[in-house]
Amino acid sequence: MTAFMETLRTRWTDANTLVCVGLDPEPAKFPSHLQGDPDAVFSFLRDIVDATADLACAFKPQIAHFAALGAELTLARLIKHIHDAHPGVPVILDAKRGDIGSTAERYAVEAFDRYDADAVTLNPYLGRDSVQPFLDRADKGVILLCRTSNPGAKDFQDLDCGGRPLYQRVAETIAGDWNGNGNCLLVVGATWPQELASVRSLVGDMPFLVPGIGAQGGDVAAVLASGKSADGAGLVISSSRAILYAGDGEGFADASRAAALDLRDEINRYR
């Protein structure tokens, strides 16, 4: 099995895309012809996956949207479908877990063994030992929150910690001490280009998962100018709602494909 980081780099170059398709099922927004379907969550997301796979550097299911529906089995089926039908497109489980060592090990089992994800998002607040069971899985991606895309990011992430904000201290610690296996990435929101640039200057070419394009207001040109690595990649730019709910009739998957294509091309103009 190829390691996540290598798979991701191959997608950036060979498939020429930095687009990550976020899979956040909201059944109320599904097309009307799926509303009576007991398997609507799977049917909807499978069709979008199949329509966008060649345009995606990764798929990113957000686990809360499945958990709130009691749809864990659907999530597992969806990830298996991605692996079977689209080998080479990695799956990032967006879970933002974080707990003490013995419990962190159980969360690693959840993400990597139960769901067979290739990477997972984590919260760094509990420190090194809370992340160690994930870091030890050298073939898996460990994606740590740094500067998030939401308004409340300012509350603690921007606090001055000895002359620089907390999120920069987090970035430096991860790049300097936690990345021995070379499998760390950082979450930096598209809504903060200045912060994106400051983190890029601290961590070399470490990849970033960048949410916040589209519905949250992030600008593609600014994200690329501030965040790309020296080789014009280094970014996993995630879009969920703008791709998933681009159309609402029988042709919803075609509309999603068109939205993903537009985003890929817009991003590539600035690489």
Added chain:
Amino acid sequence: MTAFMETLRTRWTDANTLVCVGLDPEPAKFPSHLQGDPDAVFSFLRDIVDATADLACAFKPQIAHFAALGAELTLARLIKHIHDAHPGVPVILDAKRGDIGSTAERYAVEAFDRYDADAVTLNPYLGRDSVQPFLDRADKGVILLCRTSNPGAKDFQDLDCGGRPLYQRVAETIAGDWNGNGNCLLVVGATWPQELASVRSLVGDMPFLVPGIGAQGGDVAAVLASGKSADGAGLVISSSRAILYAGDGEGFADASRAAALDLRDEINRYR
């Protein structure tokens, strides 16, 4: 339905206990007579719940231990059993969730609607809007990580933020700005009595969830001396492994009861 905070205070006074029984199923540690039982997780935890309910101010299932086993339905059944068989003993879902607003709302549905938990643990790193959907549920407890019990707590929580450590800034922000509904609690580890005392001095009688007694090395006398509120309560002192795996034969639930009783009495000596 009685609000979590009122239920908790009633348990402290009427049941005279600060013990929280942590429910972290590890099937390899179950008694041998349960090893072949396909419903062993439920059977084991139900028997311990029934044996310890009168000694508990709360039960705290840790969701990673269920998720790693694919046992979400068992978790839901267990919480329903606690509500049905032991009304008045609240359930804290230990999940340490944290995500942006629209996703946080889905996690609130997971904890409070799907599982019918009375309180949930959360990670504050993403700031106010990531916690708002939980704060808005005034009848539910919102338990925020402050200074955790693990060694890695030092990595970021102790960083100097303008003259005081991050965990104190987190405590002040929650007590000052986030607690309008009076439904916030903080997680402060038993392994750090000095930090416990410093947080207590900042937040008045806000309750603390205190993990780290027992297996992690926290000392009961030090926790009470440092952390109790003015009325000799204010603490939800959690023990998981030392209670759950106190015995290993047919009488495992009696052994768990004895361990919970010892802990309750030891705590009460220092109130």
